[in-house]
Amino acid sequence: MPELLKRTYREQLATWIGKTCHFRLLYKISRDGCSATTFHQQCDNQGPTVTVLYNTNNTIFGGYLSQNWNSSGGNISDANAFLFRLQYNGSSNPVKLPVNASYYNYAGSGISNYGPSFGGNSDLMAFQGNISKSGKEFVLNGSVSLTSGYYNYNGYDTNSITNSNLRVTDLEVYLVVDGPGPKISDKPWRESPEWNTETCQKLNQSLIDYKPMTETNVTTGNILLIGQIGAGKSSFFNSVNSIFRGKITSKASSGNFEHSVTTAYRKYKIKDFSSGKFLNFRLCDTRGLEEEFAMDVQEISFLLDGNIPDRYQFNPMVPFTSETPGYIKDPDLQDKIHCVAFVVDSSTVDVMPDKVRKQMKDLQVKLNQRNLPQVVLLTKLDKICPEVEEDIKNTFSSSAVSDAVVRVAEIMGLPRGHVLPVKNYESETKLKTGVDILVMEALQQCLDFADDFMDEQLDKMATDGKLKKEKD
Numbered sequence: 354m355p356e357l358l359k360r361t362y363r364e365q366l367a368t369w370i371g372k373t374c375h376f377r378l379l380y381k382i383s384r385d386g387c388s389a390t391t392f393h394q395q396c397d398n399q400g401p402t403v404t405v406l407y408n409t410n411n412t413i414f415g416g417y418l419s420q421n422w423n424s425s426g427g428n429i430s431d432a433n434a435f436l437f438r439l440q441y442n443g444s445s446n447p448v449k450l451p452v453n454a455s456y457y458n459y460a461g462s463g464i465s466n467y468g469p470s471f472g473g474n475s476d477l478m479a480f481q482g483n484i485s486k487s488g489k490e491f492v493l494n495g496s497v498s499l500t501s502g503y504y505n506y507n508g509y510d511t512n513s514i515t516n517s518n519l520r521v522t523d524l525e526v527y528l529v530v531d532g533p534g535p536k537i538s539d540k541p542w543r544e545s546p547e548w549n550t551e552t553c554q555k556l557n558q559s560l561i562d563y564k565p566m567t568e569t570n571v572t573t574g575n576i577l578l579i580g581q582i583g584a585g586k587s588s589f590f591n592s593v594n595s596i597f598r599g600k601i602t603s604k605a606s607s608g609n610f611e612h613s614v615t616t617a618y619r620k621y622k623i624k625d626f627s628s629g630k631f632l633n634f635r636l637c638d639t640r641g642l643e644e645e646f647a648m649d650v651q652e653i654s655f656l657l658d659g660n661i662p663d664r665y666q667f668n669p670m671v672p673f674t675s676e677t678p679g680y681i682k683d684p685d686l687q688d689k690i691h692c693v694a695f696v697v698d699s700s701t702v703d704v705m706p707d708k709v710r711k712q713m714k715d716l717q718v719k720l721n722q723r724n725l726p727q728v729v730l731l732t733k734l735d736k737i738c739p740e741v742e743e744d745i746k747n748t749f750s751s752s753a754v755s756d757a758v759v760r761v762a763e764i765m766g767l768p769r770g771h772v773l774p775v776k777n778y779e780s781e782t783k784l785k786t787g788v789d790i791l792v793m794e795a796l797q798q799c800l801d802f803a804d805d806f807m808d809e810q811l812d813k814m815a816t817d818g819k820l821k822k823e824k825d
């Protein structure tokens with residue numbers, strides 16, 4: 354669910370606001386739900402904001418307040434406020450409508466049961482209470498009436514700014530932050546691949562050719578995907594599956610819900626459709642970590658050691674035990690997890706709940722005991738950097754991505770090189786070379802680590818065997 358405000362529109366708003374600034378998303382109804390309470394929780398007392406509405410005529414309009422939103426029940430005075438139109442019926446068509454000098458005391462309203470509201474309630478009041486989504490849109494119950502005189506319309510009217518249409522696909526509120534936004538630097542912060550079809554084909558072939566070493570007797574490398582709900586675990590599997598399918602597929606359910614969308618353990622195999630053969634690795638998709646349900650420590654051990662069968666239905670109330678039907682007794686190296694990929698949403702790194710962070714740390718203790726390699730798949734890059742959203746080739750030049758990598762590496766106590774930026778397929782209808790390259794590079798690294806682990810296990814088994822022999 355990327356931010357919708359295009360770079361050119363951000364630049365236009367910054368020009369109108371009159372200073373170098375960038376925009377940080379605070380609230381988005383398609384992500385957070387359309388609720389006056391949530392709007393106030395996320396936007397009150399934050400500082401200057403722009404509110405942007407996207408209606409079903411493909412018109413983009415909204416308002417700027419240099420003062421805080423609040424829930425005091427009164428008007429918000431702001432001599433710098435303005436309403437605006439950025440796009441009209443699908444075409445860029447910017448207009449600024451400044452607040453009237455004599456009515457700036459009514460620039461906005463801070464009313465707890467109202468969403469964003471400009472001009473003493475009457476010019477542009479987006480909605481009140483809660484609005485459910487109907488199909489792909491929200492039928493907002495607010496009002497637009499650009500006649501009250503609080504703002505200066507310069508001959509424009511309600512229709513020419515808003516189509517008098519409050520059926521919207523989205524509404525976003527951005528914090529206006531002083532200073533230039535995340536930059537794209539000329540010097541990449543990590544070596545960037547050649548973004549061409551040759552790289553893509555090479556990676557593709559190397560994954561098709563992947564085989565664990567014969568001495569291990571293991572036929573498939575197992576990568577465990579684990580992380581907070583909604584981080585993009587199932588979408589990562591879907592992305593990999595799409596690449597080898599040659600078209601976008603969504604075999605694993607994905608989405609945004611209060612609780613984990615994935616409820617069953619799945620050890621997904623991937624078929625290369627050009628040869629009809631299964632690849633020699635599996636992506637093991639788990640239930641998402643949630644604040645309310647801590648993952649059972651023993652269950653985690655069973656998961657890592659290969660005791661839990663494919664399609665096991667997770668039940669946070671009743672953890673897996675050796676008595677659970679399907680329990681795999683005496684699993685061998687083939688059944689075990691060989692590399693763990695923490696899937697982390699780059700756009701919510703800073704607000705990861707403490708309880709989820711703790712669950713990941715507890716899990717790391719188990720991984721370290723087993724010497725299991727760990728990586729982070731850092732997802733949703735498109736959400737933290739508009740330049741990356743526009744073109745994935747900017748990933749390794751984006752300071753926003755670089756900052757997120759540094760923060761996650763710190764949180765997880767892992768080397769930065771183990772944090773692998775990816776963008777999953779989510780709204781695309783066609784495969785894209787750049788997206789494929791990032792996903793396959795990350796996967797290749799997981800498999801290299803998995804090989805190291807298996808190699809180490811072989812050594813260990815050899816030493817253990819030798820010791821046993823000496824003892825006998």
Ligand SMILES: Nc1nc2c(ncn2[C@@H]2O[C@H](COP(=O)(O)OP(=O)(O)OP(=O)(O)O)[C@@H](O)[C@H]2O)c(=O)[nH]1
Pocket residue numbers: 354355580581582583584585586587588589606607608609610612613614615616639640641642696732733734735736775776777778779780
């Ligand atoms: N913009 C963007 N959205 C993404 C990306 N990856 C996943 N999403 C979206 O994030 C939401 C959650 O993705 P899932 O793949 O279901 O996440 P999950 O980790 O499997 O979640 P649970 O199964 O609930 O634990 C979906 O709406 C995806 O479309 C990404 O790279 N970019």
Ligand SMILES: [Mg+2]
Pocket residue numbers: 586587588606607614615638639641
């Ligand atoms: Mg899932």
